[in-house]
Amino acid sequence: MFYRDTWVEIDLDRIYHNVSHIKAFSGFEHLFAVVKANAYGHGDVEVARVALEAGASHLAVAFLDEALALRKQFPQTKILVMGPIRPTDLQHAAEQQITVTAHDLAWIEAISDYRGPRANIHLKLDTGMNRIGLIGPEQLDQALKQLRQHPAVNLCGLFTHFATADCIDDYYKQQSRAFDALVEGIDLSQFEIVHQSNSAAMLRHGKQQHSNGGRLGIAMYGLPPSDDLELPFELQQAFSLHARITQLKTIQSGTKVGYAASYEAPREERIATLPLGYADGWLRYHQGRKVEIDGRRFPIVGRVCMDQCMIRVDDEVQLGDQVTLLGDLITVTDAADDLNTINYEIVCSISDRVPRLYKRGGQTVGERYDRYDGRTD
Ligand SMILES: *Cc1c(COP(=O)(O)O)cnc(C)c1O
Numbered sequence: 001m002f003y004r005d006t007w008v009e010i011d012l013d014r015i016y017h018n019v020s021h022i023k024a025f026s027g028f029e030h031l032f033a034v035v036k037a038n039a040y041g042h043g044d045v046e047v048a049r050v051a052l053e054a055g056a057s058h059l060a061v062a063f064l065d066e067a068l069a070l071r072k073q074f075p076q077t078k079i080l081v082m083g084p085i086r087p088t089d090l091q092h093a094a095e096q097q098i099t100v101t102a103h104d105l106a107w108i109e110a111i112s113d114y115r116g117p118r119a120n121i122h123l124k125l126d127t128g129m130n131r132i133g134l135i136g137p138e139q140l141d142q143a144l145k146q147l148r149q150h151p152a153v154n155l156c157g158l159f160t161h162f163a164t165a166d167c168i169d170d171y172y173k174q175q176s177r178a179f180d181a182l183v184e185g186i187d188l189s190q191f192e193i194v195h196q197s198n199s200a201a202m203l204r205h206g207k208q209q210h211s212n213g214g215r216l217g218i219a220m221y222g223l224p225p226s227d228d229l230e231l232p233f234e235l236q237q238a239f240s241l242h243a244r245i246t247q248l249k250t251i252q253s254g255t256k257v258g259y260a261a262s263y264e265a266p267r268e269e270r271i272a273t274l275p276l277g278y279a280d281g282w283l284r285y286h287q288g289r290k291v292e293i294d295g296r297r298f299p300i301v302g303r304v305c306m307d308q309c310m311i312r313v314d315d316e317v318q319l320g321d322q323v324t325l326l327g328d329l330i331t332v333t334d335a336a337d338d339l340n341t342i343n344y345e346i347v348c349s350i351s352d353r354v355p356r357l358y359k360r361g362g363q364t365v366g367e368r369y370d371r372y373d374g375r376t377d
Contacts, residue, residue, distance in 0.1 A: 002355040002369050005244035006276040010042050012050045012360045014236035018222050019054035021233050026202045030193045030213030031055060032080060033220060035070070036062040040221055041281075041347040042239060043356045043368050045073050051220060052077065058193075060215055064089055067098045080122060080157070082215070084132060091116035099157070103132040105139055108146050115152050122157030122193075123147065127178040128171065129163040140182055156192045158183070159215075165201035166226035172201065176208060183210055200225035203232065223332055223343040239347050240327040241282075241354070246308075247273040248319045257310050258302025270313050272298075274323055277307045281349035282325065285339050292324040293317055 023031050033051035035044040048059050048070060058078040061067050064085045071079060080099045087110035093100050099120040102108050111119075123143055126133030134143050147155045160179050164171040179196060188194055194211050199219035207214075218225050222237040250270050257263040257271060265271075274291075276282045284304045290297040291311055298311045311323070326332050326346070336343040355369040 001373060002367070004275055004355075005246065006274075006280065006354055007242055008041075008350060008354050008356045009240045009242065010046065010356055010358050011236070011238045011240075012046065012358055012365070014222050014238040015042075015047060015050050015220060016054040017236050018220050018238075019051050019056055019216065022199075022202060022216055022219055023055035025206075025232055026197070026214055027207045028197075028202075028212065028214045030057045030195070032058045032060040032195065032213065032215040034060045034082075034198075034215050034217035036060070036066055036082075036217075037348050038352070040218065040344065041350050042221060043358070044070060046356075046358050046366060046368065047220075048074060048077075051216075056216065056220075058213075064093055064098065064100070067093070068096055071096050071098065082124075087111045087114075090114050090119050094119040094152075101132075102134075102143060102147060104134060105142060108143055111153075112146065112150065114150075118152055118154050120154050120156050121147060122159055123155065125158065125160045125179065125182055127160045127175040127182070129161050129175075131161070133160065137182060140186075144186070155190070157194065158188070158191045159195045162196065162198060162201050165198055165204060166229070168228065172205065176205075179208075180210060198225070200229065204229060218344055221347065223347070227333070227337070237328065237331055237333075239332055241325040241350060242327075243274045243276050243323050243325065245272040245317070245319055245321050245323060246275050248313070248317070256302075259305060260303055263302035263310075270315065270317065271301065272311050272313045272317060272321075272323075274309050274311060274325075275307065276325075276354070277305045277309055279306045279351065280354050281351040282309065283339075283349065286335070289335065289338050290330060292327060292329045293321055295329065297330070 033056035035048050038044050039047035060080045060082050062083045064081050067079045067081050084103045085100050090111050094117045101124050102121050103124045124133040126135045147153050193213045195213035196208050196211050197214035199217050202214050222235045251265050253267045255265045278284050287304055290299050298313050301312045302310050332346050333343045336346050352371045357364050358366040
């Protein structure tokens with residue numbers, strides 16, 4: 001239940017469409033559904049469920065906390081934490097069958113006397129991102145030696161991450177060649193899964209020679225990883241943001257609107273108020289952008305407030321009308337382009353003060369509003 005006229009709709013059929021097409025196109029045997037950051041703001045449990053149904057085999061998140069929350073809903077599914085965890089938390093991760101990442105030699109040293117339940121570990125190689133991962137053949141050799149002879153470690157995966165798969169340049173090839181060179185002479189069959197690609201690499205470059213898996217994030221949600229990527233098939237944006245007009249008024253020429261009185265009507269105008277603002281992740285930067293009402297576009301005028309914002313409308317618009325702030329007409333990627341950022345940031349920003357409604361076959365099949373209704377599953 002919720003009592004405000006602002007909501008996000010997630011079309012789960014579209015996520016199913018995206019995952020199944022990408023899975024078929026990529027040819028990967030293993031596909032991680034990347035559901036970190038509450039599935040990029042979409043809702044981790046709901047997205048994970050439909051992604052697994054559509055052909056994903058594993059889940060991936062950034063932090064152990066995210067993995068532990070998912071474990072409660074997915075007792076059997078393989079879940080990888082892609083970022084570093086504290087060495088002292090390995091026992092807890094292993095008890096919950098969460099796979100973790102060995103990202104540098106100091107971490108591997110710190111777990112050398114770990115003797116808890118067998119810990120599943122993927123080894124992360126840094127081939128040019130310079131964020132986390134082992135660098136160069138000596139570090140790789142030493143890591144392999146230490147992890148293989150560790151009595152409580154199951155080394156089951158090997159991976160790297162591309163810095164530029166979303167743009168056209170040679171750095172991808174450089175990283176890809178660096179990975180190939182690093183693993184030359186290593187028996188890769190000892191790993192259940194070797195994975196390099198994110199969404200962009202999967203859509204732009206296909207399967208690499210040495211990989212049998214990939215990590216699918218942004219494209220699963222139907223959002224293109226970059227503007228210049230020619231998509232091999234249609235991606236369908238699953239996320240849409242809506243609100244209903246709470247007040248409608250006519251103001252006279254010279255009337256000012258909002259904080260700082262920054263907007264002044266140049267003539268008589270109709271102004272509608274919407275019940276969402278920057279505390280919902282509808283940031284002040286959206287001022288001046290357009291929103292949709294029934295296929296037509298209207299501008300946001302004045303400052304975006306914490307809980308509300310105002311738009312200029314025409315005579316046809318009525319009190320209670322549904323306004324679509326992000327959808328099929330004005331997409332998440334359009335908003336990102338307007339704001340000089342990436343579509344990832346737009347969906348991740350919409351806060352948990354906004355309820356999420358889940359749709360399948362055009363019907364509402366669930367909702368999520370944990371922060372206020374206290375649901376814990
Ligand atoms: C977030 C993340 C991904 C997913 O990237 P997309 O561009 O959203 O597909 C893959 N791998 C790692 C290591 C990540 O952190």
